[in-house]
Amino acid sequence: MPGLDGVLIAGVPLYSIILSTMVWRAIARLYDEQVRTWSKLFTALGAISFAVSDAVIGVDRFMFRINQSQALVMFTYYAAQLGLALSVVDPRYTAIKKKAQ
Template sequence: MILYRSPILILILSLFYIFIIPKEPLAFQLFFKVLPMALIIGYALNQFPKGKSKTHWFILTGLSFSIIGDATIHWFVIGLSAFLVGHFFYILGFIKQFRFSKIGLLLSIPIAIYSVWMMFQLTEALNKQGNQVLIIPVIIYIIAISIMFWTAIMTSNKWAYLGSLLFIISDSILAWNMFVSPISNAHQYIMLTYYAAQFFIAHSLSTFNESRKPTVW
């Protein structure tokens, strides 16, 4: 019964943090920020099949680094580094489930175009702000999350694909709002898409099994 209630509890606590919890004091805010992610990690563990594979452990590790990123993103480079490591483990997990598909291969083109466009926009904005020190870390992060998204597509797993897409959307809103131009209700959009992204990636664990071949598009 707890397993079936978990998504509802995650949703309630996510909305509670996004729309009710104040920004101060910081420790109070951070506690409620990481609480949904802690439940998502617990949910991910419940999704482990009997025949666990490296994919399950890699993705669980990625989720664990994400919660570190949540707690430290106020110190931007530290939080960014934690998320970067998390994406590295997501990539490893998705590569273990890699299945060639022509559509997936073709989708690498718009992903690459969008990534280069975001790099250009953010680099220009950071130069104007005098934050050149962030240019390299931001570019590396964009490359990593783009590869993560593409490898998720190549698993042919709809939950991994949807989660990774929402992760791209969440981080794009965050970066644009932080460096390029303010976005109304940015916090709500960022966190709604972020929690949904992590939940869908966690949920994908129930459908990843090395003995079961994913559907090839």
């Protein structure tokens, strides 16, 4: 990739592999079991949004300028944070709450 020097030559490919693995495993959670939950869906959406955010940063910084890149990065980053935060909600809590009523 043009524009990479020093530690970035090794760091960017390594980070890309780690980030791709995170997205792969988050999406794979949707298919691990027969039961699909909102938690698993939010995990996948959060991971994908995070990868898009980092991809926009990389393209904008090292390849070519993207109009409104800062807004795009922040939107996808906050969407990722929301998705990952919602992914920790225990799906059984809703079932327990419904039984109690």
